Amino acid sequence: MKKLIWMSVLAGSLLVTSLAAAAGLEIVYPADKTVVTKSNYLIIKGGDKPQLEAMVITINGVASDPIDISGADYRAAFGDLLILQPEFDAGKNQVEVKGYVAGKQVARATAVLFYQKDPMTAVPSGFVPFRMHTAEREAKCVGCHNMNPDKVEMRQTDPAKNPCASCHRRMLNRKYVHGPAGAMQCAACHSMQPKNGVKYTVSSDDAALCGGCHRQQEDRFARNKKLHGPVDAGLCLPCHDPHASDQPAQLVAKVNDLCLGCHEAIRGQVHAVQGLTGNSHPLEGRPDPSRPGRELSCAGCHDPHGGAVEQLFVQQKTSRFGLCAVCHQK
Ligand code: HEC
Ligand code: HEC
Ligand code: HEC
Ligand code: HEC
Ligand code: HEC
Ligand code: HEC
Ligand code: HEC
Ligand code: HEC
Structure with missing residues (x-):
């Protein structure tokens, strides 16, 4: 199980209120031919054609033990969904999922994804950024998660009640959390107005986005x-992570590593x-x-x-x- 860590998700009191139309085994995230910048989750939907009892996941040739998803408690909490924390290699990754019923393989799904660990590495052609918040993908989550929060719900600062926290809470498990992200004010930066069918986009202009709150600093810089x-x-x-970081001043890396990342020539001189x-x-x-x-x-x-x-x-x-x-x- 080198490449997979079982997520310590707690089964809440959520009930499966609706089941999507009959569908087969699917790798939801990261989907085939997409690019991701984090190795945070592997989300698989077992489907009900047929209803699987166990899965074996292979990442770049390293296979997991069979993972049982047939227990009644498990089903009640997560339905046919399996969420794991993968350890992708930087670059291309081959993921294979095999589904089993009564010890027999009955389903298989594969995906090739590109893990862009270092933002400076070029993405090969044929890979597009993964987008979770499209109508088609969100439809698979609505039964258990609030996928269409209103403005009042979005202002909820308690992570136990905030509609984004149910899935993104883990992102904030860092030493230094950026003010508005810690206060769960996701809508301060992420637009509630879908753009070309994609929700929660951010302005691509950093200075305008950050300057909205850091006017004083930006004036000082200028x-x-x-x-x-x-x-x-x-x-x-x-240089700065808008959500959370293990470095002071929300830096994406230790100061010298950050600087040397772009000023390689200084190293060892x-x-x-x-x-x-x-x-x-x-x-x-x-x-x-x-x-x-x-x-x-x-x-x-x-x-x-x-x-x-x-x-x-x-x-x-x-x-x-x-x-x-x-x-x-x-
Ligand atoms: C059958 C119910 C169910 C469905 C459907 C469902 N989830 Fe969840 N999910 C849960 C439960 C229960 C939790 C744990 C909630 C908690 O701890 O607050 C959870 C937690 C999560 C987490 C956080 C895991 C962690 O520990 O960091 C992510 C990410 C997630 N779900 C993604 C999804 C996505 C994406 C979809 C749609 C493709 C989806 N879920 C559909 C029940 C479901
Ligand atoms: C059902 C679980 C779930 C909920 C609820 C959820 N997200 Fe996500 N979201 C994901 C997953 C899974 C990804 C892809 C993995 C990642 O980027 O961490 C994602 C990705 C994103 C992205 C990157 C762009 C994209 O579409 O992939 C943004 C931005 C985002 N979420 C914002 C939000 C905001 C804001 C909320 C609250 C209104 C929210 N999410 C609620 C599961 C969820
Ligand atoms: C201060 C502004 C700001 C706040 C507040 C904020 N975000 Fe973001 N978020 C961004 C920016 C900017 C990006 C794009 C990052 C990039 O392109 O490197 C982003 C990207 C993301 C992504 C996808 C990439 C990633 O880092 O995983 C997710 C998921 C996400 N935000 C979720 C959230 C959630 C959930 C909240 C609320 C708890 C939130 N954000 C609050 C600015 C913000
Ligand atoms: C919605 C308002 C808001 C937005 C937008 C925002 N910030 Fe912040 N930022 C805060 C608050 C509040 C704090 C915490 C209070 C403080 O220390 O100034 C903070 C703190 C910081 C800090 C730490 C300051 C310190 O002294 O250590 C940095 C760095 C930072 N923000 C950078 C950014 C960057 C970069 C962006 C754009 C991606 C951004 N902020 C967007 C509100 C915001
Ligand atoms: C080249 C990397 C880099 C870029 C680009 C950068 N910062 Fe910083 N920033 C840093 C470092 C490093 C620190 C911590 C400095 C220290 O240790 O004193 C910092 C500190 C800060 C602080 C807290 C201390 C202070 O000076 O008030 C804020 C706020 C901040 N940056 C905002 C921004 C904003 C807004 C932008 C975009 C306009 C930006 N930064 C662009 C590297 C950067
Ligand atoms: C931000 C603070 C800072 C600045 C600015 C600074 N230094 Fe230093 N300097 C240090 C520290 C810290 C040491 C290590 C002292 C120790 O080990 O006790 C040091 C050590 C030195 C030493 C001894 C070298 C050694 O091997 O221990 C010399 C010579 C020196 N500095 C010259 C300079 C010169 C010339 C400048 C201007 C170009 C300069 N410093 C600017 C902080 C600084
Ligand atoms: C994202 C890439 C990037 C990062 C990270 C970065 N720089 Fe730079 N830096 C540049 C660029 C681009 C220039 C302007 C072009 C040039 O002169 O090389 C520059 C210029 C400089 C200069 C002026 C160079 C000269 O010719 O006099 C100094 C000094 C400098 N950077 C220091 C730093 C320090 C210190 C850090 C870390 C806090 C840092 N840089 C992080 C990209 C970066
Ligand atoms: C003790 C002070 C001090 C520290 C610490 C320091 N520098 Fe410098 N740096 C200087 C001085 C002084 C110059 C100007 C040298 C000259 O003009 O001969 C300079 C010049 C530069 C330049 C432009 C000229 C060149 O050599 O390319 C860059 C880029 C630079 N530093 C980056 C960095 C980075 C990256 C770090 C951290 C790894 C760093 N500096 C740490 C004092 C420092």
């Missing part, structure tokens, strides 16, 4: 003489100090004297949003000397 490349392009999401010793200035792993409680990082010397000079020195410093004085008084 006052810089030099803007950092991505900020100049109106982008925030390459002598940086900031070219003294007689030829030693590089430390770039991490020491306390930052200018910011008590924080570790030294690229952001100790460079402002990630902008600065007064090309090198984006912190505190609007215009020279190397001015920068050094931020931490080294003499």
Whole structure:
């Protein structure tokens, strides 16, 4: 069972109120020929043609033990649905599901999906982004989940009652949760107005979306003489996660990893100090004297949003000397 982790979903008091029309075994998410950016779920619908008792899931050649879905308690809570946490490999993945009745294989479904683990990797042609919130896919969930919440329900801050939390709660299990996401205000950024049949889209313009609430910061950024490349392009999401993160300031990765992701050339080079010793200035792993409680990082010397000079020195410093004085008084 290396590639699959059984989800610890708790069977709630939900009842199956409606059953979809007769259908066969189907891999709902991630569907065949789609791209996903997370290895968060594998959602399979057993169907009732015939009603399956067990499934075996194979991901890239690694097969699971048979998973029993025939128990009465299981059926009452989840119907014919099986939700697992997969471990996809970066890139193309081959998923095969076999359905069993009385120990005999009676159904089979397959999907090839592309796991775009690193946002910089190119997606091969033939793969389209997965979209869950289309009428066709949502129809498979309506029996147990509220798929058409109204404005009042959307304002519900209690995760136990919020209509999005029933499926997306896990996304917020991180150390730092972004204000509006933690307050379950999904509609602050996701449109309730479907666009070309797809619900919950977000404005593609980061600066406008984020600036809606972070006006002060954006005004501060704009006052810089030099803007950092991505900020100049109106982008925030390459560095910030809008929902939750294990790093402070909602960063998608540790500061230095984040910066080196785009500035590969700095890695392993002598940086900031070219003294007689030829030693590089430390770039991490020491306390930052200018910011008590924080570790030294690229952001100790460079402002990630902008600065007064090309090198984006912190505190609007215009020279190397001015920068050094931020931490080294003499
Ligand atoms: C037969 C009832 C039933 C149907 C139909 C159903 N679900 Fe669920 N689902 C549940 C129950 C019960 C839970 C657990 C709820 C809880 O813990 O609050 C759940 C939880 C989930 C979770 C959260 C899992 C976790 O632990 O993170 C996801 C994701 C999910 N469902 C997706 C779907 C999708 C997508 C569909 C439609 C394709 C769907 N469900 C249809 C009953 C159902
Ligand atoms: C029945 C479970 C379920 C419910 C309820 C649900 N979602 Fe989803 N949603 C999913 C699954 C499964 C995916 C695909 C996996 C992922 O991206 O985590 C998804 C994907 C998304 C996406 C990515 C685009 C897409 O269509 O795939 C957005 C945005 C989203 N959901 C927003 C919301 C919001 C906002 C709510 C509340 C109004 C909500 N969802 C309620 C299951 C659900
Ligand atoms: C501050 C704005 C903001 C808030 C609040 C927000 N989202 Fe999002 N969400 C986004 C943006 C922007 C994207 C697109 C991310 C990308 O393209 O990298 C996104 C993408 C998603 C996705 C698909 C990609 C992913 O990261 O899994 C899901 C699912 C999702 N949001 C669900 C939710 C739910 C559920 C809530 C409420 C608990 C919520 N969002 C609140 C801005 C927000
Ligand atoms: C609906 C309003 C709203 C939107 C839209 C919004 N934010 Fe926030 N953001 C908040 C709130 C509230 C906080 C928490 C209060 C605080 O620390 O300022 C916060 C905190 C943050 C923080 C942490 C601040 C700190 O000092 O650590 C960052 C970073 C951030 N937001 C970035 C973004 C980005 C990037 C976007 C666009 C994807 C965005 N926000 C969109 C309301 C919003
Ligand atoms: C190149 C990466 C990068 C981009 C792009 C970026 N940020 Fe940041 N941001 C950071 C880093 C790194 C920090 C934490 C700095 C630190 O450690 O002091 C931060 C901190 C923040 C903070 C909290 C501290 C503060 O300065 O108020 C907010 C709010 C914020 N960013 C908003 C945004 C918004 C809005 C955008 C888009 C206009 C954006 N950021 C674009 C990397 C980035
Ligand atoms: C998403 C990619 C991306 C990330 C992440 C990123 N940068 Fe940049 N950075 C750029 C681009 C694009 C430019 C402008 C083009 C250039 O000069 O290379 C730039 C320019 C710079 C410059 C000015 C370079 C010069 O020639 O003087 C500095 C300094 C800098 N970045 C530091 C950082 C730091 C520190 C971080 C982490 C907080 C970071 N960058 C994260 C893309 C990125
Ligand atoms: C102790 C302060 C300090 C730290 C920490 C620091 N830098 Fe620099 N950085 C400088 C100085 C000073 C310059 C200007 C060098 C020059 O002009 O000779 C510079 C220049 C740069 C430049 C533009 C010129 C070039 O060499 O390409 C980039 C990009 C850059 N730094 C990225 C980073 C990244 C990424 C990190 C973290 C891994 C980092 N810096 C950490 C002080 C620092
Ligand atoms: C953000 C704070 C910060 C800035 C700005 C900064 N330094 Fe440092 N510097 C440090 C820290 C932290 C150390 C490690 C001190 C320790 O280990 O006790 C250090 C160590 C040094 C050392 C000793 C190197 C070694 O191997 O231990 C020299 C030399 C030095 N810095 C020169 C500079 C110069 C020159 C500048 C300006 C270009 C500069 N620093 C800017 C924080 C900074």
